Amino acid sequence: MNTFISIILIFGLLIFIHELGHLIFAKRAGILCREFAIGFGPKMFSFVKNETKYTIRLLPIGGFVRMAGEDPEMINIKAGYEVGLVFNDQGHVKELVINNKSKHPEAHIIQVEKVDLEHQLFVRGYLDGEEECRTFKIDEKALLIYDEQHTQIAPYDRQFSSKTIGQRALAIFAGPAMNFVLAAVLLMVYGLLAGMPTDEAKVGDLTDDGVAIAAGLQPEDEIIAIDGQTVESWQDMTAIIQSHPNEPLNFEIARGTQTFEQEIVPADRVGPGEVEEGYIGVYPPTEHSLTGAIAFGFTQTYEFTKLIFEALGMLVTGQFSLDHLSGPVGIYSYTGEAAEMGYLVLIQWAAALSINLGIINLLPLPALDGGRLTFIGLEAVRGKPIDPEKEGVVHFIGFAMLMLLMLVVTWNDINKFFL
Template sequence: MLTLIPTIIVLGALIFFHEFGHFIVAKLSGIKVNEFSMGFGPQILKIKGKETDYFIRLLPLGGYVKMEGEDAATSDPRAFNNKPPLTRLAVILAGPLMNFLIAAILLSAISFSSGIATTQVTVIPGEPAAEAGIRDGDVIYAVDGIKVNSWEDVVDRISNRPKEQVEITVSRNNTLITYNVTAKEDPDTKRGIIGIKTVVVKHSLSRSLQFGIQKTFWITKMILVGLAQMLTGKAAVDVVGPVGIFQIVEEAAKNGIFQVMYIAALISINLGLFNIFPIPALDGGRCVFIILEILRGRPIDLEKEGFIHFIGFVILMIFMIIVLFKDISKLDLIKWIK
């Protein structure tokens, strides 16, 4: 039960902020919100507000915001479907966008505390970089004529060139200087090294925020690339459900709070991306119908739209059950029983 707590906290927090995104934009847009619920199933707690009822339910693997007129016609001017299309689009997209924002905040907080690896370097005496003329405090500007944006870029480009000459351009006193450095081969990893170390900057708010945003975009890009590779058969299909997430968070919890925060950021980005896919019953599917309404100049019949979302929901539930059984089949049941 103790190992289950971090998972419930992580998933609960991410779902809360996702639904809060819908909720706050709906409220700001003057839409009547009847219910804000965390979880599914039987209610554990209910708080009755002036206009909105707030629920905590038994199953912490989801949540929802129930708006007036969201799935049925009504004459209430504050109903969701009686608002302009762009207003409804903003309400729907607010949930996934909140997930990306939370990921950026988490990654910024990690970098603020643990530090950011910069492209400013210190050199190891007697190693190729020092022998070529690179000095402590130099900032790596480009590798082989290609500008670098992060320490990871520097490492990737040099590590792929063992025993080869690498062109390193550094910035020193606002002057760009280029050196030709022959990379050594690391005896353990077989990757190229030139004897430089990054200068880590800690407790810089501006740099941490910039890093958090850049890292969020980078992770999003990598997820989309991986998805494209799975769809084209270039990579094995690997999808995890709640049980798989539980195992991942459990392992992360063993390595400290920062690892849990990083995993939470990854899950949040995945949650945001998954929800904007144009699949019925998801936020992206609802956006498709709003965009069609804008293009057609008139709304889609609510009953037809509701039926399509229902079919999408059933398919998603079947998919979730398949993923759940897949996750369970990977469990070491003997370990869990012990």
């Protein structure tokens, strides 16, 4: 249950922040955002605020911001249709009722001759059996009512495609960027709670199951030398320990005014997604400060990012196989392990996942934010946009390939954890 709650909270936060980035910058550009959704599938909860419907859907495996103009409008009014018109106090059309007009007795029926819902915003036709063809102005926030579902019209200047290349790119880039911001904030919180490690060759805290506590080490013990090698920093100490896994090492230790020696054999530790060699179960000494936590958040975000890019490079060059990748099943399992290690480890794990989500979304692959940014870049180079139908086909194929990859890594996870 702790694992399930942890995964829901972590992924809910990661998805929410990612989609919030898209939403904020899309709205700043003046784009009509029809829906802000967490999850996919059937709606479980929704409400409307400031033109946008906020929904929580059944399957918590992603999210989206539906911007006007990204997809073809679902409702198309053609000449000859009979449509109900509801007027506001200024005499402008505020609602167009497509069917079920009997449920809207206030609506005036018009046989449409021509309608423009994007540019000039008007409807022309014969109202309530009149012989004269009349033209009515449509309010820029008018609603289309189809099967009692209300959809706000999207004038062209409110659509995604009407915005500048910079505005569109920023609205797309803001999602992954917010994941990096979230990671930095989480690591700042970690730094404030746990303290920022210093580079002193001293014992900070000890794990309950490590070989160091079993050997009698205590907090504030200073490591002077290991196997005769002088130790001047935490980095020196860990380098020696990790290079001699499962080998007995002679530690020279200063405790207060006393100096003594102790033999310790570094062990292996199984962590989320990896086996750490040369582990004795000690944490570095720490210090607490707000400025230090802020710096720690940014530097650790950079280090995590660099490690992930190195792993991607190894995947491309074949040094890293698909068997090492994990999907939802693996992430669920690793999150459970992180949750068992305590909330501090869980915060670090959430930060790492957030960075992963940001990087993966920025890859120039169809159906991902990076793929959409690639098409915007091509438009900037060509001076004109790619045919929307062709772009849609590329994204569809890319999405299908991503689903196939997801099936492969999920099968690997099942073999790894259950078979």
